[in-house]
Structure formats: C-alpha cells, structure tokens
Amino acid sequence: MGGLREMVAPFVVPGPTGVAIRGSLKGLTGQDERVLRLVGGLLGSLASRDLKARCAAGLDHDSDQWARRKQGLTEDSSSRWAGSITRASHDQWALARRGQLAHIQGLEVGIGMIARRLSLPVGSRGSMGAPGGYRSRQEWFAKSRRMHLLEDRLEREGADREAGRVRVVRGGKKLLRNRHNLQAAQLTETQWRERWEAERWFLQADGESGKACGNETIRVAPDGEVSIRLPAPLAGLANAPHGRYVLACRVGFHHRGEQWADRIAANRAVAYRIHYDVGRGRWYLTASWQIPPVRTVPLEAAWSGGLIGVDTNADHLAAWRLDVHGNPVGEPRRFDYDLSGSAPHRDAQVRHALIRLLHWAQRHGVAIAIEDLDFQAEKTREKHGRRKRFRKLISGMPVSRLRSRLVSMAAELGITVVAVDPAYTSRWGAQHWQQPLTAKTRKTTRHDAAAVAIGRRALGCPVRRRTTPPPQHRSDAVGHRSVQAASGVLGREETRPRIPGPRIRSVGAGYGAKAGDQCAHNRSGHTAEHGFWHQDSLPLSL
Structure with a gap:
C-alpha cells in the first residue's frame, strides 16, 4: 500500500x-x-x-x-x-x-x-x-x-x-x-x-x-x-x-x-x-x-438522486449513470467529438458533446462527476520521451477548456458538478467493473468501467465491487459481505492480498497448531502408517 x-x-x-x-x-x-x-x-x-x-x-x-x-x-x-x-x-x-x-x-x-x-x-x-x-x-x-x-x-x-x-x-x-x-x-x-x-x-x-x-x-x-x-x-x-x-x-x-x-x-x-x-x-x-457566485449545494445533497460518472478521453466522453448506492443503472453512453481542424471547429465539437451530456443529466435530475485532470506534469518529454504518440494524445485532450465549459454550461441548467481525484480510476475500473458489466448484448469498454469508478468515488463508495455471497447450500444461508472494508482503512480500494492455502482459506497441511503431532489427527489407520505394510499380489484366477 x-x-x-x-x-x-x-x-x-x-x-x-x-x-x-x-x-x-x-x-x-x-x-x-x-x-x-x-x-x-x-x-x-x-x-x-x-x-x-x-x-x-x-x-x-x-x-x-x-x-x-x-x-x-x-x-x-x-x-x-x-x-x-x-x-x-x-x-x-x-x-x-x-x-x-x-x-x-x-x-x-x-x-x-x-x-x-x-x-x-x-x-x-x-x-x-x-x-x-x-x-x-x-x-x-x-x-x-x-x-x-x-x-x-x-x-x-x-x-x-x-x-x-x-x-x-x-x-x-x-x-x-x-x-x-x-x-x-x-x-x-x-x-x-x-x-x-x-x-x-x-x-x-x-x-x-x-x-x-x-x-x-x-x-x-x-x-x-x-x-x-x-x-x-x-x-x-x-x-x-x-x-x-x-x-x-x-x-x-x-x-x-x-x-x-x-x-x-x-x-x-x-x-x-x-x-x-x-x-x-x-x-x-x-x-x-x-455575476454573483453561484451557491454550491453540499456534497451530500448532490448524492440524493445519484449521479453520472464521466470519463474524459481524447475523442469522446464515456458516461454511465449510477444510483445513490453506486450501482450502474441502464446502459453506458458515449459522446463523441472530433478535435482535428481549426480551433473554432474543436471548440464547437466540445460544446456539442457537453450539451448532449447535460441534457441527459437534466432529464434524470442528477449531478455529474468528472475527474479533476491536469496533464501539466504528465506530458513532459523527460517522462515519456520515446512515447511520442502518447504525449501527443494527452497534449491534445482539452481538459482545461472542457472543464471550464462544463462548469459554466451546467450552472445555467442548475446541474451540480462534482470533481474527483483521477488516481487509478481507469486501472481499478477495468479491474473490478469491466468484466462483470460485460454481457452478450453489451460490450463494456475500459472507459465505461472508468466512468463507473469515477461515479462511485464521487458518491463516497469504494471502487471495488462487493463479492457475491455464498450460495444457499453452504454453511451460511444468506452470506455476509466481509470483504468491504471500513471507510477509515487505508488502501480499502486496493485488491486483497493473496493468502496462501485453498480457496476456502483453511490452514494448509503442515501449518496447524498441532502439525507435529500426527496422532492428534482423526485419521483411519493412522497407527498402521508407522508399521510395516505389504500388499499381496492379485490371484491369477481373477
């Protein structure tokens, strides 16, 4: 950690x-x-x-x-x-x-x-x-x-x-x-x-x-x-x-x-x-x-109806609506824009994508969660000297213009914008949400999963999913979700450390408290294990 x-x-x-x-x-x-x-x-x-x-x-x-x-x-x-x-x-x-x-x-x-x-x-x-x-x-x-x-x-x-x-x-x-x-x-x-x-x-x-x-x-x-x-x-x-x-x-x-x-x-x-x-x-x-500064609502009030998590990319905005509990609702949305051509053309493309996103949020009456991105320290040639395509990619993303336009346009429609830390959203979203949200009729991309991670972080929920409870025929009839860590635990959104042993996490052979006392184990024929044992050959008449 x-x-x-x-x-x-x-x-x-x-x-x-x-x-x-x-x-x-x-x-x-x-x-x-x-x-x-x-x-x-x-x-x-x-x-x-x-x-x-x-x-x-x-x-x-x-x-x-x-x-x-x-x-x-x-x-x-x-x-x-x-x-x-x-x-x-x-x-x-x-x-x-x-x-x-x-x-x-x-x-x-x-x-x-x-x-x-x-x-x-x-x-x-x-x-x-x-x-x-x-x-x-x-x-x-x-x-x-x-x-x-x-x-x-x-x-x-x-x-x-x-x-x-x-x-x-x-x-x-x-x-x-x-x-x-x-x-x-x-x-x-x-x-x-x-x-x-x-x-x-x-x-x-x-x-x-x-x-x-x-x-x-x-x-x-x-x-x-x-x-x-x-x-x-x-x-x-x-x-x-x-x-x-x-x-x-x-x-x-x-x-x-x-x-x-x-x-x-x-x-x-x-x-x-x-x-x-x-x-x-x-x-x-x-x-x-x-104009007088717009009064911002408390963060808890922005959670009341859920929100829309938005992942910013070089050519589109990936968005997914989440309920108040952090569960994805409906289908993911994609708002494309083309950043080639003149500056007025790029600006118009960004505004067109944002207005479609805002109209979708206005129809559902929810807030918007977006990453507080800043690529000033990430696009230097000293860190990514040979990765010229990656440097060009992040340099072309209009994060500053997009953020300022989103805030100003959302204020006109009365939509709250929540900014979250962008750390590990793409990595953890793909790790915990991409595969579970993929179905036969829906192909979930890495950007869609990142939008879910952004929305859950804005709601105060950990990015990691809850594990499925044990089925009914096991010892716990209902099951408990023990992997959900408390909010004060450091690294609660990280993956669990790998514990040696079988999947049921019982103590492995030779590691128990009485591992040295073989007689303490309830095994059939245990005492015979220390004596001489010989297997007779099979009769030829069989």
Whole structure:
C-alpha cells in the first residue's frame, strides 16, 4: 500500500463568476472601419508603451507609479481609456508572472526526472508509474547534456523571477515566430502584417455602474446602436456630440440577450471589446460582466438522486449513470467529438458533446462527476520521451477548456458538478467493473468501467465491487459481505492480498497448531502408517 498516493476528497465545483457574449458588427461602412482601425492603432501603441513601463517597474511597482502611468496616458487619450489600458497592462504582467512560475516548476520536474533516470543502471526496467534507466550509453550521455542545459535555463529563469523581469509579446509569441517562417505558416508577408496589427490593436473599455448603459467609453444602446468615445487626437472624426462616433450598424446578442438588456436598463457595469477577425474579415463586439457566485449545494445533497460518472478521453466522453448506492443503472453512453481542424471547429465539437451530456443529466435530475485532470506534469518529454504518440494524445485532450465549459454550461441548467481525484480510476475500473458489466448484448469498454469508478468515488463508495455471497447450500444461508472494508482503512480500494492455502482459506497441511503431532489427527489407520505394510499380489484366477 505504500506505493499508493494520498487521494483528494471529492468536492462540488464552484460556478463561474463572469459572463461573456459576442455579437457581429454587420453593415459597417468604409468610414466606420477606418475610424476603428485608427482608434485601435492609436490605443494599441499607447498600450505597448504602458506595458513596457509596467514590465520595467517589476516588483517595485506601486499605486503611485500606476497613477503616474495613467496620468501620462490621459493626455493622449482620455481618463477612461487610460484606466482600461493600465489595468490591462497590469493583468498581462501578472499573467506572465504566473506563466513564469509554471515554467520554472516544469524545469524542476524535468531536471528531477532526468537526474533520477541517470542514477539508475543503463537498461534497467522501471517500476509502476516511474520510468527506469536509459536504454543505451548514447542516450544516457545525451540526457546528461540536456540536464545541464535545463539547469542553465532554470538558473536564468530563477534570476529573472527574483528580479521581477517578465517577457511579454503583444500580439502573441506564436504569431511573432511565424514571421520568420511564413512558408510553414502558409502566410504571405502582407497577410502576416495584417494579422499582427489586428492582434496589437486595443479597443476595449471597462464598465462603470451608474453610467448610461453601463459604459461611458463604448456604449451600446438597447436598440443595438454602438458609439465610441474617441481619444483626444482623433476627436475631429466624431459624428455625434461630446466627441463620440456612432457606427452605422446595429448589434444584437442572441445568447443571454435578456440578461444583457436588463443590465444596461439598470445602468449596471458592462465591459466591451471590439476586435477584428482577419481570417473571416468580420468585426465582432464582446460584452462581459461579473455575476454573483453561484451557491454550491453540499456534497451530500448532490448524492440524493445519484449521479453520472464521466470519463474524459481524447475523442469522446464515456458516461454511465449510477444510483445513490453506486450501482450502474441502464446502459453506458458515449459522446463523441472530433478535435482535428481549426480551433473554432474543436471548440464547437466540445460544446456539442457537453450539451448532449447535460441534457441527459437534466432529464434524470442528477449531478455529474468528472475527474479533476491536469496533464501539466504528465506530458513532459523527460517522462515519456520515446512515447511520442502518447504525449501527443494527452497534449491534445482539452481538459482545461472542457472543464471550464462544463462548469459554466451546467450552472445555467442548475446541474451540480462534482470533481474527483483521477488516481487509478481507469486501472481499478477495468479491474473490478469491466468484466462483470460485460454481457452478450453489451460490450463494456475500459472507459465505461472508468466512468463507473469515477461515479462511485464521487458518491463516497469504494471502487471495488462487493463479492457475491455464498450460495444457499453452504454453511451460511444468506452470506455476509466481509470483504468491504471500513471507510477509515487505508488502501480499502486496493485488491486483497493473496493468502496462501485453498480457496476456502483453511490452514494448509503442515501449518496447524498441532502439525507435529500426527496422532492428534482423526485419521483411519493412522497407527498402521508407522508399521510395516505389504500388499499381496492379485490371484491369477481373477
């Protein structure tokens, strides 16, 4: 039992704290697009300058520096635009710091894994959950050089973190690298330049409660009219009073439109962002606002009607409904999705699979149990260097996107989501449930059995099945289920240790308390065993 790691208790996942909806700006005139490009380019240059100042300040940044940065930007834009820019720069710096910490932790894990494998003999086999030594002396030498390289990177990143230095690319590092390999990215220089400029534009404004329609900078009226407060250098382009520019089109929100209309009618804060999709050639407006946290029900209340255990895989969700006692009910369900193609296609596939799962749970009025997956430490090349297909498989699983979408979509339908520890669910599910749930008309897969294990763990039941009681003709007429361990026993979900002896587990021959005293045993002809014994030959007449 010493090899099993300590498992985290299941918990109810809290609901989302914010909402974002998007609408298309259709019917823009040439002047509208020109104004949007000019405003986005001007504010984008100010955002780049402010982000540089924020990164230069590092850990010494304080509220006074923040005020001075905002004051410097106000002269070239407005007070509200400056506030949105400085807040966005601070959030970007904080995000880069979190990414830097995650990178340092990944380097430490990689160095530790290489050091462990280097310490093992070449060609030694690994134990369960841990790889063994390297296969050859050449690989051992190459990995020793890589460990020194990772140690240099770790030292450099550690020094940057101590000094508060971060590296941020406005527009994205991936798009920046595409500039040096346009052929592989299937882009021309003009196309790349257009994407690069569009990603670096800044057209977003924070909401303000008490102001008209919840936002003074980018305002959307109840009838869908969009107006923008122009920065000071571009005030001459205004076509409305008070330095505002009104777009010729109207915008509408089909999803959560009623909630958005209620907020702007009450002048509650709504943040807006205008962005341009270069691939589609369309302009979009995204509205977002905060919502009060959804009250989560106690874990015991989520068990009241049973739940649905869900196993996440690379191409489908395997689900099985369980009753309140942890018994599988009905047939397993499979919700497929295809993660090939573009990012919008993959996102649509995930949403389609989730909505089918949620509708099934809503019909039965039960909660959903899902694994709290995180593959950050499992997809490193140091642990699975030769298993490239496995690394690609787990790297392609959208566990973070799927989890966030499931929580937000379940909150809208009033469905509770329970997260469980993913340790050993696939292994124990296949060991204890795959064969018993397989029938002539149903082929139970390993993923279906894992869904049962996940559901039982969420219900507080052990994954291991109860054994069948003895039949009626044996000593116990009803039988007892003695293999079910108490909840406080460590390793209660593991397999029982093998006990030597017959299947009835009686004491084997030669191991009893009176094994040495052969006369104490009730055996016919026992005393004759010590005397001389001779068998007569059979008569020939027979």
